[in-house]
Amino acid sequence: MSKKQYVVIGLGRFGVSVAQTLFELGNDVLALDSSEEKVQNIADTVTHAVQADATDENSLRAIGIRNFDVAVVSIGEDIQASIMATLLLKEIGVKHVITKANNAMHAKVLRKIGADKVIFPEKDMGARVAHNLVSSNILEYIELSSDYSIAEFVSPASWSGKNLIELQLRGKYGINVVAIKRNNEIDVSPSADEEIESGDIIVAIGSIEDLNKLEHVIE
Ligand code: ATP
Numbered sequence: 393m394s395k396k397q398y399v400v401i402g403l404g405r406f407g408v409s410v411a412q413t414l415f416e417l418g419n420d421v422l423a424l425d426s427s428e429e430k431v432q433n434i435a436d437t438v439t440h441a442v443q444a445d446a447t448d449e450n451s452l453r454a455i456g457i458r459n460f461d462v463a464v465v466s467i468g469e470d471i472q473a474s475i476m477a478t479l480l481l482k483e484i485g486v487k488h489v490i491t492k493a494n495n496a497m498h499a500k501v502l503r504k505i506g507a508d509k510v511i512f513p514e515k516d517m518g519a520r521v522a523h524n525l526v527s528s529n530i531l532e533y534i535e536l537s538s539d540y541s542i543a544e545f546v547s548p549a550s551w552s553g554k555n556l557i558e559l560q561l562r563g564k565y566g567i568n569v570v571a572i573k574r575n576n577e578i579d580v581s582p583s584a585d586e587e588i589e590s591g592d593i594i595v596a597i598g599s600i601e602d603l604n605k606l607e608h609v610i611e
Pocket of ligand 1: 444
């Protein structure tokens with residue numbers, strides 16, 4: 393993975409977590425907030441931290457914001473500031489701007505003004521937790537769109553010793569197995585004659601409707 397320059401704007405819990413994780417993964421991270429205290433708190437755990445108002449074009453230009461590959465805007469409460477900052481970042485020419493939205497209307501405006509990606513962390517995490525509660529065998533659940541998801545689950549005991557052709561997962565459940573995890577190793581795009589072993593973790597892609605049906609089978 394190539395090292396990229398990231399700027400994270402808005403240091404609430406989400407912004408801090410994004411900034412620190414990007415830094416731990418070996419990237420250059422500038423953390424930016426209008427609050428001096430937030431800046432102080434994160435200073436030791438990212439590359440640079442700076443106090444600035446993200447809705448002030450001159451401040452953004454002075455920081456050299458244009459040189460960053462990716463900007464993550466995580467200003468929650470102040471929707472106007474979130475929209476202004478996103479607009480300025482795109483106007484100044486940051487290639488990839490990802491903004492956290494609070495609600496559907498906020499998301500719509502962000503997309504209109506050119507946000508490359510709009511995220512809803514609370515909504516996504518809520519869905520994951522709910523799926524994990526409904527079926528404790530669901531380990532991960534990622535919504536790819538309003539129609540499709542990827543689910544990672546422990547293979548049911550009844551699948552052991554059978555291969556993917558015999559299980560007919562595509563025919564019966566409409567899902568495609570994209571990977572099998574076994575003993576900390578991942579077999580990406582497993583062959584159809586791959587036999588499932590007890591304890592295997594299956595990563596599958598499918599429509600949300602089909603994956604929901606499957607969840608009841610693997611409960
Ligand atoms: P959490 O991630 O904890 O749920 P949140 O999404 O509710 O937080 P807020 O607390 O609303 O986020 O704001 C995140 C940060 O954004 C705050 O630290 C705030 O100081 C900062 N912020 C707000 N407006 C601006 C601005 N114009 N420029 C820079 N930072 C700002």
